[in-house]
Amino acid sequence: MPRNRLRRGFALLEMLYWLTYGSFTTYLVSFVTATRGGNATTAGLMLSLFMASACVGQFVIGGLCDRRQNNRVVFMAGMASIIALEIAVYFSPNMLTLGASCMCLGFVQPPIGAILDTWLIRSFPDDPGAYSPIRALASLAYAVLMAFMGLTIERVGHAAMPVLSAVFAVTGIAVAAGMPEIPRVVSQETDGRRVRLGALPRIVWLFVLGMGIMGMANTPLINMNLLILQSVGGTVTSMGVATAFNTVAEFLVMRFPKPYSRFSARQRLLGSGVLYVGATVLMVFSGSVWMLYLASFINGAAYGILLPARRRFVTEIAPPETHNRVHALGDMAYMNFGGLVGNQVSGWLIDSKGVRFMLLVSLGVQLAGVAVLSGLKKALKKSAGEAEKNANFR
Numbered sequence: 383m384p385r386n387r388l389r390r391g392f393a394l395l396e397m398l399y400w401l402t403y404g405s406f407t408t409y410l411v412s413f414v415t416a417t418r419g420g421n422a423t424t425a426g427l428m429l430s431l432f433m434a435s436a437c438v439g440q441f442v443i444g445g446l447c448d449r450r451q452n453n454r455v456v457f458m459a460g461m462a463s464i465i466a467l468e469i470a471v472y473f474s475p476n477m478l479t480l481g482a483s484c485m486c487l488g489f490v491q492p493p494i495g496a497i498l499d500t501w502l503i504r505s506f507p508d509d510p511g512a513y514s515p516i517r518a519l520a521s522l523a524y525a526v527l528m529a530f531m532g533l534t535i536e537r538v539g540h541a542a543m544p545v546l547s548a549v550f551a552v553t554g555i556a557v558a559a560g561m562p563e564i565p566r567v568v569s570q571e572t573d574g575r576r577v578r579l580g581a582l583p584r585i586v587w588l589f590v591l592g593m594g595i596m597g598m599a600n601t602p603l604i605n606m607n608l609l610i611l612q613s614v615g616g617t618v619t620s621m622g623v624a625t626a627f628n629t630v631a632e633f634l635v636m637r638f639p640k641p642y643s644r645f646s647a648r649q650r651l652l653g654s655g656v657l658y659v660g661a662t663v664l665m666v667f668s669g670s671v672w673m674l675y676l677a678s679f680i681n682g683a684a685y686g687i688l689l690p691a692r693r694r695f696v697t698e699i700a701p702p703e704t705h706n707r708v709h710a711l712g713d714m715a716y717m718n719f720g721g722l723v724g725n726q727v728s729g730w731l732i733d734s735k736g737v738r739f740m741l742l743v744s745l746g747v748q749l750a751g752v753a754v755l756s757g758l759k760k761a762l763k764k765s766a767g768e769a770e771k772n773a774n775f776r
Contacts, residue, residue: 383562389516391561392502395457396520398554399498402461404524405531406468406547407432407491408625410484411608412618413472413540418480422609426729429605431481432488433721437714439489444496444710448703453501453564460494461551461558467491472544488718496713499693500706501564510697511639514690518636521686525629532622585699585761586708590715592651592758593692595751597720599744600658602728603665603681604628605721606740613737616671627675628682635686642687647698648758650691655752657684662745666738692716699762 383391414420414428443460447453467487474480499513506512534542603610608621616624635642642650661680668674692712700708724744731740 388505388562389512391557392505393516393519394557395498395554395561396502396517397523398550398557399461399495400520400524401527401550402464402547402554403491403495404527404625405550406471406543407487408528409531409535409540409543410471411605412535412621413543414480415608417540418477420477422606422729422732424477424729426602426606426725426727428481428484429725429729430722432484433492433601433718433725435485435488436492436718437722439493440496440710440714440718441707443490443493444706447497447500447564448706451564451566453497453706454558454561455563457494457498457501458555458558460490460497461555463490464494465548465551468544468547472540492713492718493710496710497706500709503693503697504564504702504705505562507565510694511643513693514636514639517689518633518686521629521633521636521682525626525633528622528625528629530622532618532620532625536618582701582704582708583699585758585764586711588754588758588761589695589699590711592751592754593712594715594719595747595754596655596658597716597718598724598727599662599720599747599751600681600685600724601717601721602724602740603662603744605725606728606732607678609732610665610737610741611671611674614668614671614674616674620671624671624675624678628678628685631679631682632686632689635683636690639690647691647695648755648762650687651695651758652752652755654684654688654691655748655755657681657687659745659748659752662741662748666741666745 410428410432411425414425415422418424420428443456447456464487467483467490470483471480471487474483499517502516503510503513531542531546607624608616608618611617611620611624642653645653657680661677661684664673664677664680668677693709696705696708696712724747728740728744731743
């Protein structure tokens with residue numbers, strides 16, 4: 383496939399995946415509290431079930447794609463499953479079936495995003511900078527959606543969620559059908575044998591730990607954004623505006639990476655952590671919706687730096703034949719495990735202690751995450767030394 387057509391195809395796939403996610407899962411808290419009578423703890427529980435199941439899904443689906451190297455086929459099947467599972471969530475008659483449906487949706491939806499990114503990155507082996515501007519278009523599409531999605535829900539109701547999401551998912555399947563499969567790779571060092579997770583370099587696990595800690599602090603700030611905004615007089619429409627600010631910043635940073643491209647992936651990971659801390663400090667002292675909009679913008683810029691740096695760092699520290707699994711591990715730690723713990727604890731903290739106390743706890747966890755990320759420099763040097771020693775031994 384011609385290179386420009388390949389870029390356009392992946393840009394469409396990234397946009398359609400995140401439009402599918404944004405039109406339904408982003409508003410899961412609003413759906414649970416507005417249509418099912420749930421409180422913050424209940425909403426946090428549903429998100430935690432979603433994230434817990436995603437932890438398992440990342441291992442299963444990422445491992446399947448590493449073994450069979452069939453990301454395109456799995457992506458198409460996953461998008462079809464998402465349509466059915468979102469309908470199951472929407473029509474769940476009680477909290478038990480709602481929780482079960484959220485778990486099934488979580489098993490599929492987040493891992494599909496990770497294997498899409500791996501598919502994209504490996505399709506441009508001679509252009510490591512291709513990912514960021516392509517992924518930026520997905521952020522722009524998400525921002526446009528968020529600008530009117532909250533207002534649409536207020537006017538039409540939550541029925542708009544599964545309808546719009548299904549339209550985006552079906553279109554994504556159609557686009558994927560015309561794309562080439564992920565390029566195959568075979569490890570020379572292992573004679574093509576599958577590398578087990580236990581054999582991964584130690585720096586991979588330090589990276590995963592750092593992502594998990596940052597995810598515990600950062601994920602609730604997005605998923606509980608409606609409740610944070612309501613604490614200063616915001617509404618569902620305010621949530622849409624805040625999310626739009628967040629994703630516009632994410633788009634700008636990823637679309638124009640030149641100002642920070644001279645920094646290494648490790649340095650960008652650390653810098654994003656510092657930005658997250660600054661945004662949370664602003665949220666702690668916010669007294670108006672507009673201050674939270676500014677914090678959302680800074681958070682978006684931080685994620686716009688974090689995501690490409692995370693993808694790049696994995697390609698630097700992990701064997702190529704493990705990229706699906708290691709990308710999945712990073713996503714699992716940040717969004718799924720971090721979300722599992724963070725969403726449940728943050729919901730309980732909001733109900734028992736209030737929004738400001740929850741933000742202070744998140745700030746403390748972020749500082750711990752920054753400390754772990756700062757240790758990657760030493761770990762990289764040690765890993766490089768071990769690799770050189772092994773090469774000399776061979």
